[in-house]
Amino acid sequence: MNLYFSCSLTGGRNDQPVYAAIADYLLAQGHTVPTAHLAHSEVMQEEATIDPAAVYHRDIRWLDECDALVAEVSTPSHGVGYEIAYALLKGKPVLCCHRAGVRVSKMITGNSEPALRVEAYADADEALRVVQKFLSVISQLPLR
Amino acid sequence: MNLYFSCSLTGGRNDQPVYAAIADYLLAQGHTVPTAHLAHSEVMQEEATIDPAAVYHRDIRWLDECDALVAEVSTPSHGVGYEIAYALLKGKPVLCCHRAGVRVSKMITGNSEPALRVEAYADADEALRVVQKFLSVISQLPLR
Numbered sequence: 001m002n003l004y005f006s007c008s009l010t011g012g013r014n015d016q017p018v019y020a021a022i023a024d025y026l027l028a029q030g031h032t033v034p035t036a037h038l039a040h041s042e043v044m045q046e047e048a049t050i051d052p053a054a055v056y057h058r059d060i061r062w063l064d065e066c067d068a069l070v071a072e073v074s075t076p077s078h079g080v081g082y083e084i085a086y087a088l089l090k091g092k093p094v095l096c097c098h099r100a101g102v103r104v105s106k107m108i109t110g111n112s113e114p115a116l117r118v119e120a121y122a123d124a125d126e127a128l129r130v131v132q133k134f135l136s137v138i139s140q141l142p143l144r
Numbered sequence: 145m146n147l148y149f150s151c152s153l154t155g156g157r158n159d160q161p162v163y164a165a166i167a168d169y170l171l172a173q174g175h176t177v178p179t180a181h182l183a184h185s186e187v188m189q190e191e192a193t194i195d196p197a198a199v200y201h202r203d204i205r206w207l208d209e210c211d212a213l214v215a216e217v218s219t220p221s222h223g224v225g226y227e228i229a230y231a232l233l234k235g236k237p238v239l240c241c242h243r244a245g246v247r248v249s250k251m252i253t254g255n256s257e258p259a260l261r262v263e264a265y266a267d268a269d270e271a272l273r274v275v276q277k278f279l280s281v282i283s284q285l286p287l288r
Contacts, residue, residue, distance in 0.1 A: 012220070110199050
């Protein structure tokens with residue numbers, strides 16, 4: 001599948017090791033992950049030099065092309081929130097996963113869009129199991 | 145006009161005095177602002193006791209009913225990012241204003257949706273002038 005992985009950039013990078021674990025897991029499973037580089041620690045310097053309009057148009061194109069969105073939502077982010085709404089309104093399956101115990105926006109935890117799943121995890125291993133379960137469910141849906 | 149004012153709740157309340165200044169300004173101009181209470185300092189305790197699904201359904205209904213969205217985006221927030229995308233995809237005019245000098249997501253600063261305006265302000269007085277200018281422009285559009 002073509003999977004858009006969404007994580008905080010400008011909002012903060014505290015959860016970067018989990019971002020990298022999720023992106024690497026998705027790639028190792030043979031999926032296409034156009035945003036995988038955003039999960040890694042070197043990305044902030046690289047992204048800082050790119051024109052904002054180029055980033056926006058690139059990310060919207062990747063969102064339009066993807067089969068589903070996997071978002072890590074422990075760290076608040078306007079971009080991730082934007083991408084979640086955009087994907088849901090385009091009818092794509094969305095997983096929002098977050099560290100257990102963090103406060104997450106009620107626009108996500110209270111969201112009743114049927115294509116959305118929200119899951120907490122205790123550590124990186126459990127995050128990968130949450131992702132695996134989501135992929136298992138959506139792989140049984142007809143591809144868009 | 146019916147104006148949805150969007151500001152960070154779970155993401156952080158550092159900019160709360162500006163949120164209150166903007167919401168009070170919109171009300172004083174005679175607009176309907178269903179979210180005005182979210183701009184004030186007492187709101188966190190009140191909102192904490194409300195069911196997430198009730199908040200989500202209330203906010204989506206308010207978004208569907210509004211003529212335009214005014215968002216303060218200095219503090220990262222999934223909910224605010226979600227609301228910006230939702231309003232733009234529903235064809236509503238959106239203002240994103242932020243303190244000058246803060247880093248804002250490229251999904252906002254690089255966004256080319258014609259209904260979006262992004263503006264920096266130096267202080268609360270300038271924030272109100274930015275809001276006033278936005279309202280002046282959209283008041284000349286045909287109402288939806």
